[in-house]
Amino acid sequence: MSEISFSSIYDGVSLALHAAFPSVQVHGGNVKQGLNPGDxxxxxxxxxxxxxxxxxxxxxxxxxxxxxxxxGMAECCEMAETLVHVLEDITTPAGDLVHCTRCEWSVEEGVLHVLVEYDHHVYTPREQDLMETLDLEMEG
Structure with a gap:
Protein backbone atom coordinates (compact mmCIF):
# COMPACT_ATOMS: atom_id res chain seq x y z
CA MET A 1 0.00 0.00 0.00
CA SER A 2 1.36 3.39 -0.97
CA GLU A 3 0.84 6.69 0.77
CA ILE A 4 -2.67 8.01 0.18
CA SER A 5 -2.69 11.77 -0.23
CA PHE A 6 -5.37 14.35 -0.87
CA SER A 7 -4.26 14.64 -4.49
CA SER A 8 -4.33 10.85 -5.00
CA ILE A 9 -7.96 10.78 -3.78
CA TYR A 10 -8.78 13.65 -6.17
CA ASP A 11 -7.06 11.82 -9.03
CA GLY A 12 -8.87 8.58 -8.14
CA VAL A 13 -12.25 10.32 -8.37
CA SER A 14 -11.29 11.86 -11.73
CA LEU A 15 -10.14 8.46 -13.04
CA ALA A 16 -13.39 6.81 -11.93
CA LEU A 17 -15.42 9.47 -13.72
CA HIS A 18 -13.36 9.17 -16.92
CA ALA A 19 -13.82 5.38 -16.87
CA ALA A 20 -17.57 5.54 -16.24
CA PHE A 21 -18.25 8.39 -18.68
CA PRO A 22 -15.66 8.23 -21.48
CA SER A 23 -17.55 10.65 -23.75
CA VAL A 24 -18.10 13.31 -21.05
CA GLN A 25 -15.72 16.20 -20.37
CA VAL A 26 -14.41 16.00 -16.80
CA HIS A 27 -13.01 19.33 -15.60
CA GLY A 28 -11.02 20.04 -12.46
CA GLY A 29 -11.47 23.23 -10.47
CA ASN A 30 -12.45 26.68 -11.62
CA VAL A 31 -13.48 26.65 -15.27
CA LYS A 32 -13.84 30.13 -16.74
CA GLN A 33 -15.08 28.95 -20.14
CA GLY A 34 -15.79 25.77 -22.02
CA LEU A 35 -18.38 24.21 -19.70
CA ASN A 36 -21.19 22.55 -21.63
CA PRO A 37 -24.39 20.82 -20.55
CA GLY A 38 -23.51 17.23 -19.68
CA ASP A 39 -20.03 18.11 -18.34
CA GLY A 72 -33.86 19.21 -15.78
CA MET A 73 -34.42 17.69 -12.38
CA ALA A 74 -35.20 14.19 -13.66
CA GLU A 75 -31.81 14.04 -15.40
CA CYS A 76 -30.11 15.25 -12.19
CA CYS A 77 -31.77 12.51 -10.14
CA GLU A 78 -30.78 9.84 -12.65
CA MET A 79 -27.17 11.07 -12.78
CA ALA A 80 -27.03 11.28 -8.96
CA GLU A 81 -28.00 7.62 -8.72
CA THR A 82 -25.28 6.68 -11.20
CA LEU A 83 -22.60 8.84 -9.54
CA VAL A 84 -23.32 7.38 -6.09
CA HIS A 85 -22.44 3.93 -7.43
CA VAL A 86 -19.46 5.08 -9.51
CA LEU A 87 -17.89 6.91 -6.56
CA GLU A 88 -18.54 4.43 -3.73
CA ASP A 89 -15.12 2.81 -4.28
CA ILE A 90 -12.27 4.51 -6.14
CA THR A 91 -8.76 3.41 -7.05
CA THR A 92 -5.89 5.87 -6.71
CA PRO A 93 -3.28 6.12 -9.48
CA ALA A 94 -0.96 4.00 -7.29
CA GLY A 95 -3.59 1.22 -7.19
CA ASP A 96 -4.97 1.71 -3.67
CA LEU A 97 -8.68 1.04 -3.20
CA VAL A 98 -10.42 3.74 -1.12
CA HIS A 99 -14.01 3.47 0.07
CA CYS A 100 -16.44 6.36 0.24
CA THR A 101 -17.45 6.95 3.86
CA ARG A 102 -20.23 9.46 3.15
CA CYS A 103 -22.14 10.58 0.08
CA GLU A 104 -24.96 13.05 -0.31
CA TRP A 105 -26.31 14.98 -3.24
CA SER A 106 -28.39 18.08 -3.87
CA VAL A 107 -29.54 20.20 -6.79
CA GLU A 108 -28.77 23.89 -6.46
CA GLU A 109 -29.83 26.37 -9.13
CA GLY A 110 -30.39 23.52 -11.59
CA VAL A 111 -26.90 22.00 -11.06
CA LEU A 112 -26.25 18.64 -9.38
CA HIS A 113 -23.71 18.54 -6.53
CA VAL A 114 -22.59 15.14 -5.25
CA LEU A 115 -20.50 15.52 -2.07
CA VAL A 116 -18.35 12.48 -1.34
CA GLU A 117 -16.01 11.89 1.58
CA TYR A 118 -13.12 9.44 1.69
CA ASP A 119 -12.02 9.36 5.33
CA HIS A 120 -8.85 7.35 5.87
CA HIS A 121 -5.98 6.98 8.32
CA VAL A 122 -2.33 7.65 7.56
CA TYR A 123 0.87 7.31 9.51
CA THR A 124 3.30 10.20 9.34
CA PRO A 125 6.79 9.10 10.29
CA ARG A 126 8.82 11.50 12.34
CA GLU A 127 12.30 11.43 13.69
CA GLN A 128 12.63 10.40 17.27
CA ASP A 129 14.27 12.86 19.61
CA LEU A 130 16.73 10.76 21.53
CA MET A 131 17.91 11.81 24.94
CA GLU A 132 21.49 12.83 25.38
CA THR A 133 23.82 10.56 27.31
CA LEU A 134 24.08 11.52 30.94
CA ASP A 135 27.42 10.94 32.65
CA LEU A 136 27.33 10.58 36.43
CA GLU A 137 30.38 11.21 38.52
CA MET A 138 30.26 9.81 42.02
CA GLU A 139 32.69 10.72 44.77
CA GLY A 140 33.48 8.80 47.81
Missing part, protein backbone atom coordinates in the same frame (compact mmCIF):
# COMPACT_ATOMS: atom_id res chain seq x y z
CA UNK A 40 -18.66 17.16 -14.92
CA UNK A 41 -16.44 19.29 -12.69
CA UNK A 42 -14.52 18.01 -9.65
CA UNK A 43 -13.44 20.29 -6.81
CA UNK A 44 -12.19 19.66 -3.27
CA UNK A 45 -13.93 22.30 -1.12
CA UNK A 46 -12.56 20.98 2.17
CA UNK A 47 -10.19 18.50 3.75
CA UNK A 48 -9.18 17.82 7.33
CA UNK A 49 -6.13 16.29 8.99
CA UNK A 50 -6.69 15.35 12.65
CA UNK A 51 -4.06 13.75 14.90
CA UNK A 52 -5.20 10.50 16.45
CA UNK A 53 -2.60 8.57 18.46
CA UNK A 54 1.13 9.04 18.05
CA UNK A 55 1.91 9.46 14.36
CA UNK A 56 -1.54 8.35 13.18
CA UNK A 57 -3.77 10.96 11.52
CA UNK A 58 -7.36 10.90 10.28
CA UNK A 59 -7.68 12.59 6.90
CA UNK A 60 -11.11 13.69 5.76
CA UNK A 61 -11.17 14.92 2.15
CA UNK A 62 -14.52 16.04 0.76
CA UNK A 63 -15.00 16.30 -2.99
CA UNK A 64 -17.83 17.98 -4.85
CA UNK A 65 -18.63 16.34 -8.17
CA UNK A 66 -20.72 18.86 -10.10
CA UNK A 67 -22.92 17.87 -13.03
CA UNK A 68 -24.38 20.40 -15.44
CA UNK A 69 -27.55 18.78 -16.83
CA UNK A 70 -28.83 19.13 -20.37
CA UNK A 71 -32.44 19.12 -19.27
Missing amino acids: LNVIMPSAGNTRQVGTRFLRTPTLDVIYYPKE
Whole structure:
Protein backbone atom coordinates (compact mmCIF):
# COMPACT_ATOMS: atom_id res chain seq x y z
CA MET A 1 0.00 0.00 0.00
CA SER A 2 1.36 3.39 -0.97
CA GLU A 3 0.84 6.69 0.77
CA ILE A 4 -2.67 8.01 0.18
CA SER A 5 -2.69 11.77 -0.23
CA PHE A 6 -5.37 14.35 -0.87
CA SER A 7 -4.26 14.64 -4.49
CA SER A 8 -4.33 10.85 -5.00
CA ILE A 9 -7.96 10.78 -3.78
CA TYR A 10 -8.78 13.65 -6.17
CA ASP A 11 -7.06 11.82 -9.03
CA GLY A 12 -8.87 8.58 -8.14
CA VAL A 13 -12.25 10.32 -8.37
CA SER A 14 -11.29 11.86 -11.73
CA LEU A 15 -10.14 8.46 -13.04
CA ALA A 16 -13.39 6.81 -11.93
CA LEU A 17 -15.42 9.47 -13.72
CA HIS A 18 -13.36 9.17 -16.92
CA ALA A 19 -13.82 5.38 -16.87
CA ALA A 20 -17.57 5.54 -16.24
CA PHE A 21 -18.25 8.39 -18.68
CA PRO A 22 -15.66 8.23 -21.48
CA SER A 23 -17.55 10.65 -23.75
CA VAL A 24 -18.10 13.31 -21.05
CA GLN A 25 -15.72 16.20 -20.37
CA VAL A 26 -14.41 16.00 -16.80
CA HIS A 27 -13.01 19.33 -15.60
CA GLY A 28 -11.02 20.04 -12.46
CA GLY A 29 -11.47 23.23 -10.47
CA ASN A 30 -12.45 26.68 -11.62
CA VAL A 31 -13.48 26.65 -15.27
CA LYS A 32 -13.84 30.13 -16.74
CA GLN A 33 -15.08 28.95 -20.14
CA GLY A 34 -15.79 25.77 -22.02
CA LEU A 35 -18.38 24.21 -19.70
CA ASN A 36 -21.19 22.55 -21.63
CA PRO A 37 -24.39 20.82 -20.55
CA GLY A 38 -23.51 17.23 -19.68
CA ASP A 39 -20.03 18.11 -18.34
CA LEU A 40 -18.66 17.16 -14.92
CA ASN A 41 -16.44 19.29 -12.69
CA VAL A 42 -14.52 18.01 -9.65
CA ILE A 43 -13.44 20.29 -6.81
CA MET A 44 -12.19 19.66 -3.27
CA PRO A 45 -13.93 22.30 -1.12
CA SER A 46 -12.56 20.98 2.17
CA ALA A 47 -10.19 18.50 3.75
CA GLY A 48 -9.18 17.82 7.33
CA ASN A 49 -6.13 16.29 8.99
CA THR A 50 -6.69 15.35 12.65
CA ARG A 51 -4.06 13.75 14.90
CA GLN A 52 -5.20 10.50 16.45
CA VAL A 53 -2.60 8.57 18.46
CA GLY A 54 1.13 9.04 18.05
CA THR A 55 1.91 9.46 14.36
CA ARG A 56 -1.54 8.35 13.18
CA PHE A 57 -3.77 10.96 11.52
CA LEU A 58 -7.36 10.90 10.28
CA ARG A 59 -7.68 12.59 6.90
CA THR A 60 -11.11 13.69 5.76
CA PRO A 61 -11.17 14.92 2.15
CA THR A 62 -14.52 16.04 0.76
CA LEU A 63 -15.00 16.30 -2.99
CA ASP A 64 -17.83 17.98 -4.85
CA VAL A 65 -18.63 16.34 -8.17
CA ILE A 66 -20.72 18.86 -10.10
CA TYR A 67 -22.92 17.87 -13.03
CA TYR A 68 -24.38 20.40 -15.44
CA PRO A 69 -27.55 18.78 -16.83
CA LYS A 70 -28.83 19.13 -20.37
CA GLU A 71 -32.44 19.12 -19.27
CA GLY A 72 -33.86 19.21 -15.78
CA MET A 73 -34.42 17.69 -12.38
CA ALA A 74 -35.20 14.19 -13.66
CA GLU A 75 -31.81 14.04 -15.40
CA CYS A 76 -30.11 15.25 -12.19
CA CYS A 77 -31.77 12.51 -10.14
CA GLU A 78 -30.78 9.84 -12.65
CA MET A 79 -27.17 11.07 -12.78
CA ALA A 80 -27.03 11.28 -8.96
CA GLU A 81 -28.00 7.62 -8.72
CA THR A 82 -25.28 6.68 -11.20
CA LEU A 83 -22.60 8.84 -9.54
CA VAL A 84 -23.32 7.38 -6.09
CA HIS A 85 -22.44 3.93 -7.43
CA VAL A 86 -19.46 5.08 -9.51
CA LEU A 87 -17.89 6.91 -6.56
CA GLU A 88 -18.54 4.43 -3.73
CA ASP A 89 -15.12 2.81 -4.28
CA ILE A 90 -12.27 4.51 -6.14
CA THR A 91 -8.76 3.41 -7.05
CA THR A 92 -5.89 5.87 -6.71
CA PRO A 93 -3.28 6.12 -9.48
CA ALA A 94 -0.96 4.00 -7.29
CA GLY A 95 -3.59 1.22 -7.19
CA ASP A 96 -4.97 1.71 -3.67
CA LEU A 97 -8.68 1.04 -3.20
CA VAL A 98 -10.42 3.74 -1.12
CA HIS A 99 -14.01 3.47 0.07
CA CYS A 100 -16.44 6.36 0.24
CA THR A 101 -17.45 6.95 3.86
CA ARG A 102 -20.23 9.46 3.15
CA CYS A 103 -22.14 10.58 0.08
CA GLU A 104 -24.96 13.05 -0.31
CA TRP A 105 -26.31 14.98 -3.24
CA SER A 106 -28.39 18.08 -3.87
CA VAL A 107 -29.54 20.20 -6.79
CA GLU A 108 -28.77 23.89 -6.46
CA GLU A 109 -29.83 26.37 -9.13
CA GLY A 110 -30.39 23.52 -11.59
CA VAL A 111 -26.90 22.00 -11.06
CA LEU A 112 -26.25 18.64 -9.38
CA HIS A 113 -23.71 18.54 -6.53
CA VAL A 114 -22.59 15.14 -5.25
CA LEU A 115 -20.50 15.52 -2.07
CA VAL A 116 -18.35 12.48 -1.34
CA GLU A 117 -16.01 11.89 1.58
CA TYR A 118 -13.12 9.44 1.69
CA ASP A 119 -12.02 9.36 5.33
CA HIS A 120 -8.85 7.35 5.87
CA HIS A 121 -5.98 6.98 8.32
CA VAL A 122 -2.33 7.65 7.56
CA TYR A 123 0.87 7.31 9.51
CA THR A 124 3.30 10.20 9.34
CA PRO A 125 6.79 9.10 10.29
CA ARG A 126 8.82 11.50 12.34
CA GLU A 127 12.30 11.43 13.69
CA GLN A 128 12.63 10.40 17.27
CA ASP A 129 14.27 12.86 19.61
CA LEU A 130 16.73 10.76 21.53
CA MET A 131 17.91 11.81 24.94
CA GLU A 132 21.49 12.83 25.38
CA THR A 133 23.82 10.56 27.31
CA LEU A 134 24.08 11.52 30.94
CA ASP A 135 27.42 10.94 32.65
CA LEU A 136 27.33 10.58 36.43
CA GLU A 137 30.38 11.21 38.52
CA MET A 138 30.26 9.81 42.02
CA GLU A 139 32.69 10.72 44.77
CA GLY A 140 33.48 8.80 47.81
